[in-house]
Amino acid sequence: MPDLPRITVITPSFNQASFIAETIQSVLGQGYPNLQYLVMDGGSTDGTLEILKRFEGQIEWSSEKDRGQADAINKGFRRASGEIVAYLNSDDRYEPGALLAVGRYFSNHPQAVWLTGRCRIIDEQGQAMRSAITLYKNLWLRLGSYRVLQVLNYISQPATFWRRSAMDLTGLLDENLHYTLDYDLWLRLGTRHRLHILTQTLASFRMHSRSKSRTGFQRQFDEDLEVAQRYCKGFPILLHRLHSWAIVTTYTFLTR
Numbered sequence: 001m002p003d004l005p006r007i008t009v010i011t012p013s014f015n016q017a018s019f020i021a022e023t024i025q026s027v028l029g030q031g032y033p034n035l036q037y038l039v040m041d042g043g044s045t046d047g048t049l050e051i052l053k054r055f056e057g058q059i060e061w062s063s064e065k066d067r068g069q070a071d072a073i074n075k076g077f078r079r080a081s082g083e084i085v086a087y088l089n090s091d092d093r094y095e096p097g098a099l100l101a102v103g104r105y106f107s108n109h110p111q112a113v114w115l116t117g118r119c120r121i122i123d124e125q126g127q128a129m130r131s132a133i134t135l136y137k138n139l140w141l142r143l144g145s146y147r148v149l150q151v152l153n154y155i156s157q158p159a160t161f162w163r164r165s166a167m168d169l170t171g172l173l174d175e176n177l178h179y180t181l182d183y184d185l186w187l188r189l190g191t192r193h194r195l196h197i198l199t200q201t202l203a204s205f206r207m208h209s210r211s212k213s214r215t216g217f218q219r220q221f222d223e224d225l226e227v228a229q230r231y232c233k234g235f236p237i238l239l240h241r242l243h244s245w246a247i248v249t250t251y252t253f254l255t256r
Helices: 020-028 048-054 069-079 098-108 131-141 146-151 164-170 181-190 217-231 235-254
Strands: 007-013 035-041 060-063 084-087 114-122 160-163 195-206
Touching: 007 020, 007 069, 007 098, 020 035, 020 048, 035 048, 035 069, 048 060, 069 084, 069 181, 084 098, 084 164, 098 114, 098 160, 098 195, 114 131, 146 181, 146 217, 146 235, 160 164, 160 181, 164 181, 181 217, 217 235
Parallel strands: 007 035, 007 084, 035 060, 114 195
Antiparallel strands: 084 160, 114 160
16 A cells, blocks of 8 residues: 555644644544644633643644634645645544545545545534534535536535645645635635545534534625635526525524
8 A cells, every 4th residue: 555645634723622632632533653743722711721731742823813714724834744635623623544545535536636425413522413404414425516517515514624735736734714715715726626525424513502613604705705706607597596596594593
């Protein structure tokens, strides 16, 4: 088997002391032999720094004021030494064996530029929730279609990895975006490269009372539509509007 590529994982952090230790352990616990792990903290005041100090020598971290999530992640990308890169938010986690599966796939498929897998949704206690939404995204994921991606974002950010060299053409994350910085990057990557898909569950996305996707889903889908309009016009945008309306209606019902 070819040598495993170096993987850089970046975790943006700001006042997530409740979850960040679990996030870090989920990365380090992978036992991946060629890993760079960067935690880019925005100046937390809730005990996060004390947690980061516990992992000295195992992670690279810094803490300074930033301009938001995208800025923190971009700082990490500029420091990345891995051939493969990804970011994992400070309340999410990788599933066991995720990085090894990703590293092996890229080694065995040198033509692959970006790769995604399945992702669970979990609650504050780490228990699976909203399985119907997970199933819905997995159904679209099986198609791996760029046309479908223009209508709905079926790609789970915590379970997605790509070659750092691809960003030389696509650029870094758009720091003006608050909710859909990942979707914007997927659409840029998708214009140039085919999405590769693993059917393995690679990560878990956490929903909790302070998460952006739980407190601002209407604003999220407004921004989602704005991003889609950058890359397509006409009928796909009409379908995108209809799909967003259906999802927002569903989310409103689920959060009552």
